[in-house]
Amino acid sequence: MIFSFSATPEFDFMTYFARHIQATVQNGLLVIPDHIGDGYIRKLVFGPDFKITIHRYVLREDLVIKRQTSGLGNDLITVFFYSNEQALEITFNDEPHVQFSHRDESAIQVTSNDLSSTIRFPAHQLIHYVVVAIKPPRLKDLLAVSEPNSVLQTITGSGNSFLFFESMAAETKLLLKNMAAIDMNDRLSNFYMQIKVQELLYLVFHKLSLRENAAHQTINSADAERLLSIRNEIISDLSVPPVIRELAQVAAMSETKLKQLFKQTFGSTIYNYYQQARMEEAAFLLKQGKHSVGEVGYELGFSNLSHFSRIFEKHYGLNPKRYSYS
Structure with a gap:
């Protein structure tokens, strides 16, 4: 309908x-x-x-x-x-x-x-x-x-x-x-x-x-659509960090415009948004109890599990192992 x-x-x-x-x-x-x-x-x-x-x-x-x-x-x-x-x-x-x-x-x-x-x-x-x-x-x-x-x-x-x-x-x-x-x-x-x-x-x-004070960039329907496409691109594979140059090409925007409009719309830089989504996915997988900490870290693109644990603890206040049992 x-x-x-x-x-x-x-x-x-x-x-x-x-x-x-x-x-x-x-x-x-x-x-x-x-x-x-x-x-x-x-x-x-x-x-x-x-x-x-x-x-x-x-x-x-x-x-x-x-x-x-x-x-x-x-x-x-x-x-x-x-x-x-x-x-x-x-x-x-x-x-x-x-x-x-x-x-x-x-x-x-x-x-x-x-x-x-x-x-x-x-x-x-x-x-x-x-x-x-x-x-x-x-x-x-x-x-x-x-x-x-x-x-x-x-x-x-x-x-x-x-x-x-x-x-x-x-x-x-x-x-x-x-x-x-x-x-x-x-x-x-x-x-x-x-x-x-x-x-x-x-x-x-x-x-x-609480968002950062910054000059407002006017947005139109075409810009909004491109931003949602870029957001989808970022979270489609959380094991691969976003590359601004490539995303700007997909959005048909300059890198500067893309970074400004993305942060304005979603309240976060592209990389921080990716990292937040990555940690939310890690938390979801850990709570399922079907994956070890190592499996979750590797699935999300971390080759160094100590690095994964540090970033996860920064987001959730607990290391991945303790979080999975909380």
């Missing part, structure tokens, strides 16, 4: 999606019809400039959501929380889909609404994601930061094009899980959810506020 729409400032996803699947919306709730799947979409509005949409369902066929920029300005910030256990496929330029997630199938995406995107959700799998839409002045008032860093300035400013990704910490995953379990028949449920949505925003913008 394909659902395409143009992201105009007044567009309401749930209303148009309900028409698309011939369903009705009652009191902010869209129940997925039986012939399509099982589950719901819920919208809560906290004012004309602040709302949340919660998606929780299992579908009988793949769902492809194509979001086209309207060209009418970008006065809306979208914060996308994806916490599925299945891989997320996302693209920003209508190219073949790039699998975003790796071992940790979750992500937080903060974007202006002037970037086109396509997201594919797999059939027969629980889909759970949350979209917070808020206008810059409202977010700026909520954050109330006297000296925001360049990232927060860009997001809360006017007319900026941006895309930022953050990993999802356990605290955020637990909060999303608890929000999904709220009894919405409770008279104060809307009030409670507004508090929890602000808590969600705190968690993501706190992390973004």
Whole structure:
């Protein structure tokens, strides 16, 4: 199933999606019809400039959501929380889909609404994601930061094009899980959810506020697509360190532009991102208990196991052997 729409400032996803699947919306709730799947979409509005949409369902066929920029300005910030256990496929330029997630199938995406995107959700799998839409002045008032860093300035400013990704910490995953379990028949449920949505925003913008101050580089849909392709290239074989020159050729960017945009978008240099993914993979393999420390180290390209142990301990506070038994 394909659902395409143009992201105009007044567009309401749930209303148009309900028409698309011939369903009705009652009191902010869209129940997925039986012939399509099982589950719901819920919208809560906290004012004309602040709302949340919660998606929780299992579908009988793949769902492809194509979001086209309207060209009418970008006065809306979208914060996308994806916490599925299945891989997320996302693209920003209508190219073949790039699998975003790796071992940790979750992500937080903060974007202006002037970037086109396509997201594919797999059939027969629980889909759970949350979209917070808020206008810059409202977010700026909520954050109330006297000296925001360049990232927060860009997001809360006017007319900026941006895309930022953050990993999802356990605290955020637990909060999303608890929000999904709220009894919405409770008279104060809307009030409670507004508090929890602000808590969600705190968690993501706190992390973004810690990023390095740097001049913002404008990004477009084609750049975003290339960056996701490069990210996929980096994590496709974690036994081989990334070579900037080769990645720049793949991205059709200069090395300088690639390094700047990658760090701006993902909050880390290309090599540090690779090293973090490498250690996360090592932790995953060690916890499985099917591989020795030596096997994990060699599989991830370490010829010196002492070096592997030092780097792993730096990331997790325990050496690989102790971690595997923790």
